[in-house]
Amino acid sequence: MRLKLLLVLCICSFLVNVSLAQSRTQLSDQAKISLLTMAPGDQLHSGFGHTALWIKDPLRRIDVVFNYGVFDFDTPNFYLKFMRGKLDYKLGAGRVGYLIAEARHDERSLIEQELDFTLAEKNAIYDFLLENIKPENRYYKYDFFYDNCATRFRDLFEDVLGDQLEWRREAEGITMRDYLDIYLDDKPWQDFGIDLVLGAPTDKMATKSDEMFLPDLLMYHTDSAFVGNRKLVKQKKFLYEAPAEVETSGFQILPKHITWMLCLLGIFLSVRHFKSKLNDVLFNRILFVITGLVGWIIFFLWFLSDHGATINNWNIIWAMPLNVFFAFMLFKKPAKNWHTLYYGIFGVSCFMLLGFFYVLPQSFHPAVFPIILYFTFKSFNLLYRTKKMNV
Missing domain, CATH: 1.20.58 (Methane Monooxygenase Hydroxylase; Chain G, domain 1)
Known part of the structure; x- marks a missing residue:
C-alpha cells in the first residue's frame, strides 16, 4: 500500500512539474496561499515533521502544493552522498489531495495556515516558486539544520516581505540538540546514534530563526508573525486530524x-x-x-x-x-x-x-x-x- 501511494505521488508530481514549468500565469485576487505542516511520523526520516506551501486560485484553475523535501533514492551512491552532505534535494509540486492521503495513511495530522498576503506578495511568491522549480534551479544541497523543507519557506517569506515581517514569538532558549532530544524521546536508540555523530555546533543556543528548521516551530512562529500591522495567519485549521496516540507503558531497554x-x-x-x-x-x-x-x-x-x-x-x-x-x-x-x-x-x-x-x-x-x-x-x-x- 505504501509503495503504491509513493508511486502515485511521484507520477502526479512529475505531471504537475511539467505543467508548472510551462506556466507563468499571474494569480488573481481570489488566490490563497497556505502553509501546510504535517506532524512528525513514526519513521526516523519523518520524525521531525514536514512543511509545504499550497497555492490555490479557482479563477486561474491553479491548485498546487510546493514541497522542498523531495529526493531520489535512485541517485548514484545515495547513502555515501547523504553521509557526506552532498545529496541533492529538490523542489517538487503535487496535489493537496495526495498529501492528505499520505497524512491519513501515516496517521499524521496535517494543519493549514492560510496566510494574509497582498496580491503583489502572492504573485512574488508564486513567481519565485515557478522559477525555482525549473530543472536547472530545483536542486539544492540539503542541510538538516539550515537548509531544509521548512527553512526554505522561512527564507522565502523573509525575502518577499522584507523588514515588514516580524517574528514576534520568542525563542525557547534551548539548544539545537535539545530539540532533537525532544523529538526523539520515543526513539532512544536513534537519539543515541545521532548524539554520537553530532558535534559541538549542535549545542549552540537556537535563535528564533534557528528554531524554524523544525516544521512545528515554523508553524508556531508563523502563528505569531506580523506583516506591518496585520497578522500573517488569516485562519488555521486541520486538513486531517490524526487520532490521539495511546501511550504504552512497560520496560524498555535503553x-x-x-x-x-x-x-x-x-x-x-x-x-x-x-x-x-x-x-x-x-x-x-x-x-x-x-x-x-x-x-x-x-x-x-x-x-x-x-x-x-x-x-x-x-x-x-x-x-x-x-x-x-x-x-x-x-x-x-x-x-x-x-x-x-x-x-x-x-x-x-x-x-x-x-x-x-x-x-x-x-x-x-x-x-x-x-x-x-x-x-x-x-x-x-x-x-x-x-x-x-x-x-
Whole structure:
C-alpha cells in the first residue's frame, strides 16, 4: 500500500512539474496561499515533521502544493552522498489531495495556515516558486539544520516581505540538540546514534530563526508573525486530524542500560582476571573494535563531509579510531613501549573527559558516561598489565 501511494505521488508530481514549468500565469485576487505542516511520523526520516506551501486560485484553475523535501533514492551512491552532505534535494509540486492521503495513511495530522498576503506578495511568491522549480534551479544541497523543507519557506517569506515581517514569538532558549532530544524521546536508540555523530555546533543556543528548521516551530512562529500591522495567519485549521496516540507503558531497554551493563561486566572480568586469571581479552577486543569503528565514522563525518553539525565532535576522545588497531595488540608479548604509551595517553584523556563531562562545550549522551568510566579504568589496568608482562 505504501509503495503504491509513493508511486502515485511521484507520477502526479512529475505531471504537475511539467505543467508548472510551462506556466507563468499571474494569480488573481481570489488566490490563497497556505502553509501546510504535517506532524512528525513514526519513521526516523519523518520524525521531525514536514512543511509545504499550497497555492490555490479557482479563477486561474491553479491548485498546487510546493514541497522542498523531495529526493531520489535512485541517485548514484545515495547513502555515501547523504553521509557526506552532498545529496541533492529538490523542489517538487503535487496535489493537496495526495498529501492528505499520505497524512491519513501515516496517521499524521496535517494543519493549514492560510496566510494574509497582498496580491503583489502572492504573485512574488508564486513567481519565485515557478522559477525555482525549473530543472536547472530545483536542486539544492540539503542541510538538516539550515537548509531544509521548512527553512526554505522561512527564507522565502523573509525575502518577499522584507523588514515588514516580524517574528514576534520568542525563542525557547534551548539548544539545537535539545530539540532533537525532544523529538526523539520515543526513539532512544536513534537519539543515541545521532548524539554520537553530532558535534559541538549542535549545542549552540537556537535563535528564533534557528528554531524554524523544525516544521512545528515554523508553524508556531508563523502563528505569531506580523506583516506591518496585520497578522500573517488569516485562519488555521486541520486538513486531517490524526487520532490521539495511546501511550504504552512497560520496560524498555535503553542505551544507558547496555553501557552500564558493559561497564560493570568489564570491571568484573578484570577483577576476576586478577584473582583467577580469567581471560577477558575477547571482551575488551570487541569493545575496542566497536568504539574504534564509531571513531572512524566520527572522523569521516568531521573531516570528509560537508555537514556543519558533525565537526568538533568531542566523542572522538573516547571513541578513538586507533582503538580498532590496538584491540589486536592487547596483551601481546612482549608489549612495546608505544603500546603502553597509547594506553597511558588514552587513560588520561578519558579521565579528564570524566572530570569535565558536564562543563564541556558539547553535551554528551548519558549512555556515554559508563563507557568513558570503563575506558578510564581499563586503560590504567592495561598499562599495569602490559608492564607486568614484560617483567
